[in-house]
Amino acid sequence: MSMTMTPPAPAPTPARPSIRRSSAGPWRSAKSAIASTLIVGSLVVAIVPLVLIVGYVIVRGIDSISWAFLTDDIPILSRSEGPGMGPAVVGTLLITGAATVMAVPLGVLGGIYLNEYSARTALGRVVRFLAEVMTGVPSIVMGLFIYSIWVLRFGVSGFAGALALGCLMLPVVIRTTEEMLKLVAPELRESAYALGGRKAGTILRVVLPAAAPGIVSGALLAVARAAGETAPLLFTILTVNATNTNLFHGPNTTLSVQIFRNAQQVFPGPQQRAWGAALTLIAIVFIFTLLSRGLSAVFSRKHRV
Amino acid sequence: MDEIDVTPANVAPVIEGVDEQPETAREVVFEIRDGAVRYGSNLAVADVNFDVGAREITAIIGPSGCGKSTFLRCLNRMNDFIPGAKVEGRITYHGENLYDPKVDAAEVRRRVGMVFQKPNPFPKSIFDNVAYGPRINRFKGDLHDLVEQALTRAALWDEVKDKLKKSAYALSGGQQQRLCIARTLAVQPDVVLMDEPCSALDPIATSRIEDLMVELKRDFTIVIVTHNMQQAARVSDMTAFFTTDVGEDASRVGRLVEFDRTHTIFTSPSDQRTEGYITGRFG
Ligand SMILES: Nc1ncnc2c1ncn2[C@@H]1O[C@H](COP(=O)(O)OP(=O)(O)O)[C@@H](O)[C@H]1O
Ligand SMILES: [Mg+2]
Numbered sequence A: 001m002s003m004t005m006t007p008p009a010p011a012p013t014p015a016r017p018s019i020r021r022s023s024a025g026p027w028r029s030a031k032s033a034i035a036s037t038l039i040v041g042s043l044v045v046a047i048v049p050l051v052l053i054v055g056y057v058i059v060r061g062i063d064s065i066s067w068a069f070l071t072d073d074i075p076i077l078s079r080s081e082g083p084g085m086g087p088a089v090v091g092t093l094l095i096t097g098a099a100t101v102m103a104v105p106l107g108v109l110g111g112i113y114l115n116e117y118s119a120r121t122a123l124g125r126v127v128r129f130l131a132e133v134m135t136g137v138p139s140i141v142m143g144l145f146i147y148s149i150w151v152l153r154f155g156v157s158g159f160a161g162a163l164a165l166g167c168l169m170l171p172v173v174i175r176t177t178e179e180m181l182k183l184v185a186p187e188l189r190e191s192a193y194a195l196g197g198r199k200a201g202t203i204l205r206v207v208l209p210a211a212a213p214g215i216v217s218g219a220l221l222a223v224a225r226a227a228g229e230t231a232p233l234l235f236t237i238l239t240v241n242a243t244n245t246n247l248f249h250g251p252n253t254t255l256s257v258q259i260f261r262n263a264q265q266v267f268p269g270p271q272q273r274a275w276g277a278a279l280t281l282i283a284i285v286f287i288f289t290l291l292s293r294g295l296s297a298v299f300s301r302k303h304r305v
Numbered sequence B: 001m002d003e004i005d006v007t008p009a010n011v012a013p014v015i016e017g018v019d020e021q022p023e024t025a026r027e028v029v030f031e032i033r034d035g036a037v038r039y040g041s042n043l044a045v046a047d048v049n050f051d052v053g054a055r056e057i058t059a060i061i062g063p064s065g066c067g068k069s070t071f072l073r074c075l076n077r078m079n080d081f082i083p084g085a086k087v088e089g090r091i092t093y094h095g096e097n098l099y100d101p102k103v104d105a106a107e108v109r110r111r112v113g114m115v116f117q118k119p120n121p122f123p124k125s126i127f128d129n130v131a132y133g134p135r136i137n138r139f140k141g142d143l144h145d146l147v148e149q150a151l152t153r154a155a156l157w158d159e160v161k162d163k164l165k166k167s168a169y170a171l172s173g174g175q176q177q178r179l180c181i182a183r184t185l186a187v188q189p190d191v192v193l194m195d196e197p198c199s200a201l202d203p204i205a206t207s208r209i210e211d212l213m214v215e216l217k218r219d220f221t222i223v224i225v226t227h228n229m230q231q232a233a234r235v236s237d238m239t240a241f242f243t244t245d246v247g248e249d250a251s252r253v254g255r256l257v258e259f260d261r262t263h264t265i266f267t268s269p270s271d272q273r274t275e276g277y278i279t280g281r282f283g
Helices: A026-061 A067-071 A086-117 A122-135 A139-154 A158-183 A186-194 A199-227 A255-263 A268-303 B068-072 B105-111 B126-136 B143-153 B173-185 B203-216 B229-235 B262-267 B272-278
Strands: B028-039 B042-053 B057-061 B085-093 B112-115 B191-195 B221-225 B238-246 B252-261
Touching: A026 A268, A067 A086, A067 A268, A086 A122, A086 A158, A086 A199, A086 A255, A086 A268, A122 A158, A139 A158, A158 A199, A186 A199, A186 B105, A186 B112, A186 B173, A199 A268, A199 B126, A255 A268, B028 B068, B042 B068, B042 B221, B042 B238, B057 B068, B057 B229, B068 B191, B068 B221, B068 B252, B105 B112, B112 B173, B126 B143, B126 B173, B143 B173, B173 B191, B173 B203, B203 B221, B203 B229, B221 B229, B229 B262, B238 B262, B238 B272, B252 B262, B252 B272, B262 B272
Parallel strands: B042 B252, B057 B221, B057 B238, B112 B191, B191 B221
Antiparallel strands: B028 B042, B028 B085, B238 B252
C-alpha cells in the first residue's frame, strides 16, 4: 500500500439515531407509564381484598385464641360465651388428612396413567374428560353423592366427609400431576431409556422426582381448598360438641362447619367463636402451606443447583 | 470458517496399509442395508447402506434436516418412542437383526449408549447421575469404583471428585456433557452414539470432548453426528455424507451420498455433492 496516496475525503457522518430515551417520542413513554400503572393497579386490586380479609379475621378472631379455645369441647348451649373449638380442630385435621391420604396417591397415580400410559388412547381421553367435568362439580353436589351412596347405608361419620372431600380433591390432583409430568423435559426420559432403562423405572426414578415440586404445590392447593369446604360436610358428618377421634363411627365436626353454624347465631358468644374458628382454620392452612413448601424446597435444593 | 483445511495434519492420519486390507478383516458392528425411516407416511431418510466398524469413529455429516439424527436413533432403537416412526430395511448389530421382534430394545440401548446434543444430566447428584445406569441394570459390584472409573474415562474425575454429592446442574455445560458421557460409559456399553455432542459447547470444551473420543476409540465403537466438518475430519476414521433430495413433489428425503474413509471423503470425494458440501459451496 502506498503512503503517498491522498486519503479519501471523510464521508459525511450519517445522522446516527439517538439512544436517548426522549428520542423514542412522548407517546411511547406515555404508553409505558399507562401499562405500568395498570399492572401495579391490578396487583393492588388483587392484594387489597386478601390483606383486608386476613387482617379483619385476625383482628376479630385473635381475642378468642387460647389453649382452651383450641382444645376444649364446644359448649353444649350454643348461645353461651367462652371457648372451645377442640373437636373442630381435631375433626379438621382428621378429615382433611384422611381425604388427602386417599386422594393424593390415587390422583398422582391417575395423572401418571393419563400422561404416561394412555396419552393417546380413547380410554385416556375419556378419563381426562371425566376428570375435567369432575373438577366443575359443585361441592354440595359431591356431598349429596356421598350421602346417597355411603351415608344412607353406613350412617354419618368423619370418613364419609373425608370421602366427599377426597372426591373433590381427586380431579385437581390428577390434572396437576398430568400437567406437571408433561413439563418434564423429554430429554430426561430419553437419556434414561438410552441407559437401558425400562418404562416403570424411568417414571419412578427420573420423571416423578423431576415433577415432584409442581405436584406438591398442586396437591397442596387441593388440600387447602378441601380444608375450607363446608357444604359437602353438612350432611355427611353432621356435628358434635365433644371430640370424636373415631373417623369411622358417629358424627364429627370441622372448623369450617363450626364457622357456618356459629356465625348463623345472633349471640355474641357463638359470633366470637366463629371468628376464632376462622382464624384457626386460616392458620392451619398457612402452617401446612409453609411446611410443604419447605419440604419441596429441601427436596429440590438437593437436586438443583 | 467454511473453507476446510485438508492438509494431512488436519485429517485423521492414514494408517499405512489399511487400504489394502481385505474387507473381511474389519470387524463389523452395524450392517445397514437399505435403511429408511418414515414419520407416519413421510419418508425422512432412505437408501442408507454402510457398515460401522468396531473401535472406529464413524462420523455422519450433512446439512440440517437431512436425517442424521433420525438415522442415528435407529441404531439404538430410540425411534421406538416416536409415535408413527417406522424403520425399514435391515440393520444388524453383530449379525443380529436389530428390529427382530424377539430383540429386547432396552438391552440394545444398554449396549448401544447415546449422548445427546444438549447436556441433559438428571436432577440428581453427580454420583447418582453416573450410578443411575448401573443401578437400574442391577450392577453387582463396587459402585464407587465403577463411578470413579467412568468419570476418569470421561476425563472429569479430577474436577468433580470432591463434590460427588453436589447437584449435576452445578457443573458447566462442558462438564455436564462429559458427565453425560461418563453416565453412558458406566453401563459398560459396546457402542456410543453421539448426536452433535459439542454443538452447545465452547471451543475448549469441544476440544476436550474430541480428545476424549479419540481416547475412547480404543475400547468403544463411536458413531458421531456432527455438522462441524473440521470435527469430522479431526476425529473420525470413516465418514458418511448425507444430503437432502428434493423430489418433484417437493418431498424432502435424506439420503446417503457417500461413505468412505474420512481421509478419502475430505481429499478426493467421489461424488460432486460431497465435494460441494465439504468445500462450503452448499449446505
Ligand atoms: N419426531 C419427528 N416427527 C416427524 N418428523 C420428524 C421428527 N423428527 C425429525 N423429523 C423430520 O425428519 C427429517 C430429518 O430430521 P433430523 O433427523 O432431525 O435431521 P438432522 O439431524 O439431520 O438435522 C426432518 O425433515 C424433520 O422434519
Ligand atoms: Mg439433528
